[in-house]
Amino acid sequence: MSQENIYVIGHKNPDTDSICSAICYAYLKNNISSENYIPMRAGELNAETEFVLNSFNIASPELVENVYTQVKDVEYRHLKGVSKDISIKKAWEILKENHLTTLASVDKRGNLIGIITVRDIAMTYMEVYDNTIISTAKTSYANIIETLSATLVVGDLKDTVRTGKVLIAAANPDMMENYIETNDIVILGNRYESQLCAIEMDAQCIIICDGAPASKTITKLAEERGCSIISTPYDTYTVARLINQSIPIDHFMKKNNLISFSTEDYITDIRDVMASKRHQYYPVLDENEKFVGLISQRNYLNAHPKKVILVDHNEHAQTVDGIDEVTLLEIIDHHRIGGLQTMNPVYFRNQPLGCTATIIYQMFMENGVDIPKDIAGLLCSAIISDTLMFRSPTCTEIDKTVCQTLAEIAHINIEEYASALFNAGSKLKDKSDEEIFHQDYKIFSSDNFTFGIGQITSFNEEILESLKPRLLAYMKHVYPEKDVDMLFFMLTNIFTEDTELLYYGKDAEQLLAKAFKKDAVTGGSITLPDVVSRKKQVIPTIMIAANE
Numbered sequence: 001m002s003q004e005n006i007y008v009i010g011h012k013n014p015d016t017d018s019i020c021s022a023i024c025y026a027y028l029k030n031n032i033s034s035e036n037y038i039p040m041r042a043g044e045l046n047a048e049t050e051f052v053l054n055s056f057n058i059a060s061p062e063l064v065e066n067v068y069t070q071v072k073d074v075e076y077r078h079l080k081g082v083s084k085d086i087s088i089k090k091a092w093e094i095l096k097e098n099h100l101t102t103l104a105s106v107d108k109r110g111n112l113i114g115i116i117t118v119r120d121i122a123m124t125y126m127e128v129y130d131n132t133i134i135s136t137a138k139t140s141y142a143n144i145i146e147t148l149s150a151t152l153v154v155g156d157l158k159d160t161v162r163t164g165k166v167l168i169a170a171a172n173p174d175m176m177e178n179y180i181e182t183n184d185i186v187i188l189g190n191r192y193e194s195q196l197c198a199i200e201m202d203a204q205c206i207i208i209c210d211g212a213p214a215s216k217t218i219t220k221l222a223e224e225r226g227c228s229i230i231s232t233p234y235d236t237y238t239v240a241r242l243i244n245q246s247i248p249i250d251h252f253m254k255k256n257n258l259i260s261f262s263t264e265d266y267i268t269d270i271r272d273v274m275a276s277k278r279h280q281y282y283p284v285l286d287e288n289e290k291f292v293g294l295i296s297q298r299n300y301l302n303a304h305p306k307k308v309i310l311v312d313h314n315e316h317a318q319t320v321d322g323i324d325e326v327t328l329l330e331i332i333d334h335h336r337i338g339g340l341q342t343m344n345p346v347y348f349r350n351q352p353l354g355c356t357a358t359i360i361y362q363m364f365m366e367n368g369v370d371i372p373k374d375i376a377g378l379l380c381s382a383i384i385s386d387t388l389m390f391r392s393p394t395c396t397e398i399d400k401t402v403c404q405t406l407a408e409i410a411h412i413n414i415e416e417y418a419s420a421l422f423n424a425g426s427k428l429k430d431k432s433d434e435e436i437f438h439q440d441y442k443i444f445s446s447d448n449f450t451f452g453i454g455q456i457t458s459f460n461e462e463i464l465e466s467l468k469p470r471l472l473a474y475m476k477h478v479y480p481e482k483d484v485d486m487l488f489f490m491l492t493n494i495f496t497e498d499t500e501l502l503y504y505g506k507d508a509e510q511l512l513a514k515a516f517k518k519d520a521v522t523g524g525s526i527t528l529p530d531v532v533s534r535k536k537q538v539i540p541t542i543m544i545a546a547n548e
Helices: 016-032 047-055 088-097 118-127 141-147 173-179 192-200 216-225 236-246 267-277 356-366 373-386 397-410 414-425 433-438 461-481 508-515 534-547
Strands: 005-012 036-042 102-106 112-117 151-154 166-168 185-188 205-208 228-231 282-285 291-295 307-311 327-333 347-350 441-446 449-458 486-493 498-504 525-529
Touching (some): 005 441, 016 307, 141 228, 173 192, 185 192, 185 236, 356 397, 373 414, 397 414, 433 461, 449 461, 486 534
Parallel strands (some): 205 228
16 A cells, blocks of 8 residues: 655745744654655745755755645546557456446557447447448457457458458358458358358458368468458357457547546546536546546545645644645644634644744654754754744744754854845845745734734845835735735844834724834834744734734
8 A cells, every 4th residue: 555645834925944844844754654744835935945945955845836635635446548449349348347337548658549438338239230340440350359269360460451341151152152242251150162252252351160170272272362261169140249349449439528637636626527427437647648547426525635734833824725625634833823723633732932943853852863964954944044043032942952952963053054044035136026025924813803914034224124115015006905904014123123014904003003002103114123023022912902
């Protein structure tokens, strides 16, 4: 049984802690579990996080836009497609063996080219009366021999019947001369005279029934006249009944307007198609559009939702889209407990620390797993970033101690590395207003109040000051599109340990005046001395004021 993937995902618009914690926790889980844990990201990397990953030569986690249940999460029938040249009889045997009603035909590259069903096969018996159908369908000698359990005495197995009709030599040779035509296929017994007549009338093939041998004279004459000889153990009646089953499925299968699904399709989307079309099985194609199997309505009812672990968040608004459909296994976080609800109990670890990476370090220690240099570098970087190099009021002595321990393992000087890290995050010259605003943007809700808040941190006051008019204009522009009551953005100076809080939205001025005890708030921003933490100093203060 193959391992099932479990995805470790941080919040939307991920910061350094979100990305590094996802990578490091997946590494830990892979060392203590037999399952396959994969770190993912729910948004684009910011410049600071790119700097961290490059510093320790770690690949960026794959981007996941949503975790809705897909066809690849369903236990559909994994099958190989068949050649369009196989016989109706062979197709029936495959269908019966696999308890299917539908068979997919593919080309040599695995591309879907047609579908044949049990109903299609039944119709070949009920509606095919033309005795030229074998040639019309361009039936191969290989198919005829396989279908009749026969032996090719004279002829080439690679040949194909392209002209002529099929008939039974039931009359005497004199009468046979009146209805055998050039290139016909003649079914007959062991009568020498009938065999001779058919060959002399230029039949392309004679099928000798009941396992009767062909004499040397007949064999030599057939070779000279270019007539094939097939010997079958079946009697004449059985041969006449079976020979149409040698027709290739290509002649009967449906080739146009095929309905298929991709492994990447969402279950919610394919349900509507299945409900309207009512086919029993539908072909499944992989991401390269190659056929990989068949899916039925019964299959998607047994879909297995993706398994997910969340790190560095527990607010529903911050989760990757589709979180309500997954099997949520764990939440590892250091923020306030938000409004995320789960269908089943989960392992929920929430500690009042400055960084999720600190919690994950503790879990490494608890499980006795050594931390390699690159993983230590990521965890250390996350703590430096989230605690603003220990300046944030969320930072604890535990965070400091852990960060120093990790720095020794990663062989980095905290102050020098932190300066380079924050400078990398401050390089915003080539980024658009949209990219800057959303690189660390989160949404929070409380009762009937919802607001979005982003943050940029820097040692450089000039950079922060230059961003202020740009972001104020952007907030005003984008506000109608956001499903929030207010928008906020923190321009945080790490060196001076203060924040310029930008705002936009109805009643935002009155709310901030009330929250931060200001006589009046105007102009789109307020200065907040000794405020650097969004989590501990800004969000709770706004929430309390809004709920009073």
